[in-house]
Amino acid sequence: MNHLTARLQQAQPYALGLFRIVVGLLFACHGAASLFGVLGGAMGGGTIPAGTWPGWYAAVIQLVCGTLVLLGLGTRGAALLASGSMAYAYFWVHQSHALFPLQNGGETAALFSWTFALLIFTGPGALSLGTLFGPKAPATASGTRTGRGPAGTENASGGKKRGAPMAA
Secondary structure: OHHHHHHHHHHHHHHHHHHHHHHHHHHHHHHHHHHHHHOOHHHHHOOOOOOOOHHHHHHHHHHHHHHHHHHOOOHHHHHHHHHHHHHHHHHHHHHOOOOHHHHHOOOHHHHHHHHHHHHHOOOOOOOOOOHHOOOOEEEEOOOOOOOOOOOOOEEEOOOEEOEEEEEE
């Protein structure tokens, strides 16, 4: 593995963390706009009336799940709910107008759905409050705790792994 690839591998958890923060912020802003009329409001102005199906419920999911993803708390569960809600929005609201997202106005719903689906599998990355407040790693048979860093970067004593790098 060359030097650049090794450096990029080291930065990967932080890049994923920043990605998660930006996506969570954007998603929460959609919910806040719809619920409170801020940032231009729902569909160019105003708010969605409370209890209106499915718009108001979607806005609540956007605000709550976006905030959780932004903070890195319960990222996988919040991403699962957010991804599902955006898949619903795409297939039930947008796809009836045309097949492709560019034709039916569903680009944002499709992108958010796939983005959150990715976060389900990758987890929060670095810079997550979940790593600060989440359960501590269990002790091993030798009494040491396993590391809390990004997957595959620390050994049972919490130190960096040594030896042959993994192929990319």
